[in-house]
Amino acid sequence: MRKEFLTTLALSGAVLTLADGKGKGKGENNDGTRTIYRDVAIIGGGASGSYSAVRLREDYNVSVVVIEKNSNLGGHVNTFIDPVTGRGFDCGVQNWIELGGARAFFERFGVEMQPIVRSTFETVSVDFTNGQQLTNYSPPSAADRTAALQRYLAVAESFLPVLEPGWWTFPQPQNIPADLLLPFRDFVAKYNLTAAVPTFHATTGFGIHDMMGHLTVWFMRSFNVNLVRVLLGIETSIVPVSRKNQDVYDRILTSLGPDALTSTTVVSTEERSSRRGVTLIVRNSATGVKTRIVAKRLLYTAIPSEANTSPLDLDREEKSTLGQFDYSASYVGVVSHPSLPLNKSLVNIPISAQPANWPEAIPQYPYNTRFENYADSxxxxxxxxGDQTFTAAQAKKVIEDSFDKLVEGGVVNQTSPAQRLTFHKFEPHGLVSAYVTKEKLEGGFIQRLNGLQGRRGTWYTGASWGVHLSTSLWVFTDTVLERLVGDLRG
Incomplete structure (x- = not known):
């Protein structure tokens, strides 16, 4: 990292610790609880929270503190580092769409990026419920797939003004386009998109526990215009040269220094209002030490589940609005076993998809999507x-059961019957893909959600408010930060 950039980081952290105008940035109360003062407290250090912290501190000259429950920043990045070779294997976020200032953002931290080079492994289609290989399954031809993606793109682009960046201009309930309220299976049939269904699912659809039953509006938040353009070769997807997606977040954590409180959660709220600001009590899970944070504004970037928001003293409107969300749940991991075939990707596709029933190519949840070999490893x-009740224990059992079925079906030749899968990394993404029903959308849910922005000194970003893909989400986050800073200085 450039020396002058590090100097700027250090200065900005020192100059802007004053949020209360009392002439000090931190202090200790009579009860021994440390108090720190900032302009903005940020809950969540994932893609949105980390990005927001950098932009606010470095580009808006606003002091921040990030409150992150994990020991590192990055949210769903999830990089496993081979302890012998030091090579990185990403089991969460795979790449970033080169959108807006994405590359420049990485370059701030000296992370060199390059276009992604995808592996061309043999794909073996197997029904993971019984271990049967699909010997009569014909995936869509490249030409049919491309044509279907082009049709999807044409329709999705027509909805860009109401879907991105975020919900700011979403139509009133009576004016929501009918296509957006269709179950995705009906949207697929209407626009002849069946040849793209396996691609939809394999790319982002697995993050939705019932992709074909989801409303189209929610699917388009996961599989957005920029992603289609990447698949069609119109836009570029990039990865670190180091092959470690965690690199950028580790460097953000270093640069934030004391402005990032990791292994920390909010335990209670003493104040949250536009007039008097926000006062939070947070606790470090490793040390048990509590800290009082006094900030002028709060930026919430995590999933707004009941468990996550319960310490925030939500009022009736906040509870009734955020409580309408339902979610999926997902878990990612890196495993090994001497019997798994190298240079292959074993993909879970129901036997009913044969010979070419592509809308049937999606397993019934909960399920393991694949065993995908990393190149040269x-x-x-x-x-x-699975759905929002899907637990880590259930996820591990689903994964192990799917391996056993592969052995029973002969797809995997078990050379060591007593040996189980080795989990080198297993990460809960937890609740993902927030959505509500058609009836709630028609009842004005989005307008109520937008009404929470700025309410009680609190602003929101994250995948529940924007497109699920990191760099598209950063574009939305920029619009939130502009409003937050205007509110802060107004």
Whole structure:
């Protein structure tokens, strides 16, 4: 990292610790609880929270503190580092769409990026419920797939003004386009998109526990215009040269220094209003030490589940609005086993998809999506998905059961019957893909959600408010930060 950039970081952290105008940035109360003062407290250090902290501190000259429950920043990045070779294997976020200032953002931290080079492994289609290989399954031809993606793109682009960046201009309930309220299976049939269904699912659809039953509006938040353009070769997807997506977040954590409180959660709220600001009590899970944070504004970037928001003293409107969300749940991991075939990707596709029933190519949840070999290694990536009740223990069992079925079906030749899968990394993404029903959308849910922005000194970003893909989400986050800073200085 450039020396002058590090100097700027250090200065900005020192100059802007004053949020109360009392002439000090931190202090200790009579009860021994440390108090720190900032302009903005940020809950969540994932893609949105980390990005927001950098932009606010470095580009808006606003002091911040990030409150992150994990020991590192980055949210769903999830990089496994081979302890022998030091090579990175990403089981969460795979790449970033080169959108807006994405590359420049990485370059701030000296992370060199390059276009992604995808592996061309043999794909073996197997029904993970019984271990049967699909010997009569014909995936869509490249030409049919491309044509279907082009049709999807044409329709999705027409909805850009109401879907991105975020919900700011979403139509009133009576004016919501009918296509957006269709179950996705009906949208697929209407626009002849069946040849793209396996691609939809394999790319981002696995993050939704019932992709075909979801409303189209929610699917388009996961599989957005920029992603289609990447798949069609119109836009570029980039990755670090180091092959470690965690690199940028580790460097952000270093640069934030004391402005990032990791292994920390909010335990209670003493104040939250536009007039008097926000006062939070947070606790470090490793040390048990509590800290009082006094900030002028709060930026919430995590999933707004009941468990996550319960310490924030939500009022009736906040509870009734955020409580309408339902979610999926997903878990990612890196495993190995000497019997798993190298240079292959074992993909979970129901036997009913034969010979070419592409809308049937999606398993019934909960399920493990794949065992995907990483190039030139013995490691395999997997993703387990279910509804919002899906637990880590259930996810591991689904994964292990799917391996056993592969052995029973003869797809995997078990050379060591007593040996189980080795989990080198297993990460809960937890609740993902927030959505509500058609009836709630028609009842004005989005307008109520927008009404929470700025309410009680609190602003929101994250995947529940924007497109799920990191760099598209950063574009939305920029619009939130502009409003937050205007509110802060107004």
């Amino acid at each position: 013995s490691y395999f990536r997997l993703i387990a998905v």
